[in-house]
Amino acid sequence: MDGIAEAMKPKIVYRMQGSEVADAVAKGDAELGVSFTSELQPNKGVTIAGTLPAAIQLPTIYSAAIVTTAGSGDAARAFLRTLAGAEGRAALAKAGLEPLGPAR
Secondary structure, eight states: OOHHHHHHGGGOOOOSSHHHHHHHHHHTSOSOOOSOHHHHTTOTTOOOOOOOOGGGOOOOOOOOOOOTTOTTHHHHHHHHHHHHSHHHHHHHHHTTOOOOSOOO
8 A cells, every 4th residue: 555545544443333433533533434424413423524425425225115915004104105205304314314206
């Protein structure tokens, strides 16, 4: 390794989970952390500077389905409608997640 990578090597602090990255930054064990926004956001000692550029993002997309034999299919559909609605989307955004598509 040359240049920046070599100079940074002794300064890099590794953690196993995003919440641990946030804790390291909040405690001053690290100056900068890279993790999921949803892992950083709950830690009050962390200020999110921004997200990685779209060209290097690898988003995690969550999806939901209801099996045709679900015993509580109506309740499951109501839950998914709530998640897709304005209130659910606001809750997801507050948690640091980014809802896709228009509100339903």
